[in-house]
Amino acid sequence: MDISLARLGEIQTNHGVVKTPIFMPPGTQATVKAVGPDDLEKIGLEILLVNALHLHLRPGEDIIEGMGGVHRFMAWERPILSDSGGFQAWSFNQRADLSRITEEGVEFASPLDGSKHFFTPEKAIEIEHKIGADIIMAFDECAPDNDDRDYIKKSMQRTHRWAERSLKRHQELSKQESCSDKKSPLIFGIIQGGTFSDLRKESAKFITNLPFNGVALGGETIGYNMPRTLEIIEELKSILPKDKPLYAMGLGASPSDIIEVVKRGVDMFDCVNPARIARHGGLYSGKFVITDRDISFESDFKDGILKIANSCFKDDKLPIDENCDCYSCRNFSRAYLRHLYLAQEPLYLRLATIHNLRFMIKLIHFLRDNIEINL
């Protein structure tokens, strides 16, 4: 592995240290879909994501605060990062064909009941403080890649002003919290700029100059358009801070994507994909090998994904992955998982999710070990 930029790090949070590189599965509704916190502990998960906008709509931040915070609410005592909901407001609006973004904030329709809501940077930060996440994200606009340069620029500049407003509200709340027992979270800023190199650089300079605890790469491109994502990361190399964590938002659809960005100095990433493809019958199987100081992912299956519905597995006694130590692989055959999948049994969702998440955690451990060896 070319380790010239790959790095190891530690983030001190209110619920312990997060080692980096780290994969963070989304637990959007205050639950990582189909698995319990007991499963996540056994998987070796170190941190998960929740979403301020989703939790605002249901059950509401006041209820979560009243229950003692999101950790107590979902029985997860390790670190939690909350996304502010900039991406969701955009995504809901895409569906509802709405786009009411003003300098003040964004109006969006709830996917639950169609009701109208208005989010501002201040409101997002207040929700993130209320639910009690360990790392919170500034509120940004996630502009789609197919918008023209003028719009992307305008949107980016607004995101910068929103970053300042997010930070200001965070600082005010942190000051209040310092007078109480409540511990304040860390806050990360988000770089936008679409697919345009000069805008991305401008945004990176702006965001890194603000006193955020970490910086994130946001926008539709990141993780979605991997070739361009890798170029952007390389183009921003000299601007991005050496002493703060770098988070690529929504990236991690495949083990290979993670390997590529870790090699380029990205510390954190989240993606719903490993859990989602698991639920739809796609299970990771393969191994990581080091060749010529590079890391590759080898598998008998296309893209490293075993499709459990395939009839060739109907009497297959092997576990999903012979090298895996997860609960699912230690106890169940491909034949049984295929049976559960075809019978649409809820247990399939749990066993499949446990496996794919454990696979990502093992990849992270493998990367960390090899970065350490090469340091």
Place this chain on the structure above:
Amino acid sequence: MDISLARLGEIQTNHGVVKTPIFMPPGTQATVKAVGPDDLEKIGLEILLVNALHLHLRPGEDIIEGMGGVHRFMAWERPILSDSGGFQAWSFNQRADLSRITEEGVEFASPLDGSKHFFTPEKAIEIEHKIGADIIMAFDECAPDNDDRDYIKKSMQRTHRWAERSLKRHQELSKQESCSDKKSPLIFGIIQGGTFSDLRKESAKFITNLPFNGVALGGETIGYNMPRTLEIIEELKSILPKDKPLYAMGLGASPSDIIEVVKRGVDMFDCVNPARIARHGGLYSGKFVITDRDISFESDFKDGILKIANSCFKDDKLPIDENCDCYSCRNFSRAYLRHLYLAQEPLYLRLATIHNLRFMIKLIHFLRDNIEINL
């Protein structure tokens, strides 16, 4: 509790001793819906049910046998009882408006693809031996309560002939198995006779005179029409064997039902209801109390069922049941479970099922303890 008929027992099986009274949750598709074998072990489950007809249709008994039997297949090393499928053949036919029952067997349409299948007592017993259950059931006809006396009598007499055929095939297979490593199961016969006292008595005499290892009360009435079920059990008291387990099939929709039949000498019961109502938002909450040598079930909630969707639980910090020691009650609030239920999160199904099954197991322990004290 009036313990004149309540009793304690032990059944030796190929996978250990089953103590009675015992509640057995159905794991129809070789999985107790929404929970894993790890959950079931923690719940303290001693035995579960599978269904020969369902497993024949998917994945097929040959696949299960090839995988090393149903225990290995589903990673459950404690006892398993298999139902023969008499009830399911009837139930599928009710839906499909088919009713092709002959002396030889029953034709039914698969609920998976509408394909036609023909089941005979011999075939059912062969499947039950192949999958490797510890206790197997004879093949019977489950006649509906609303059939006339002539049909119920005719059907009962055919069920008696099927019982003899089931037993004969079981004995042949057991003889073959004694020459191999394979251990043979126990076999139970099923009493029919609808709601008619004289037919039930005739059936009880016939079945108890055959060399079955246990006897079961079958038919639509049992568990479904509880007042009549209790009368039938009392009417058969002098006929039913003292030295063999008595199994009330499909009974156990509520804690009260179980208390009533245990008091009348029933040893085994199964019902999909505790797990099903859990999935639909109904969670047991209450306690068992002894008054005047009787046991009753006291609860703040109607029928002892807390309806988690109720808005009064939206910020309720209490567990489902303050006296419960299950994983769900030790870690999560009613508010969180309500949130998961409304968000239709799969984790809800698991946590709810864990609770209701643990509740039934605790009821069983409570009954056993009190029978022992009163012996």
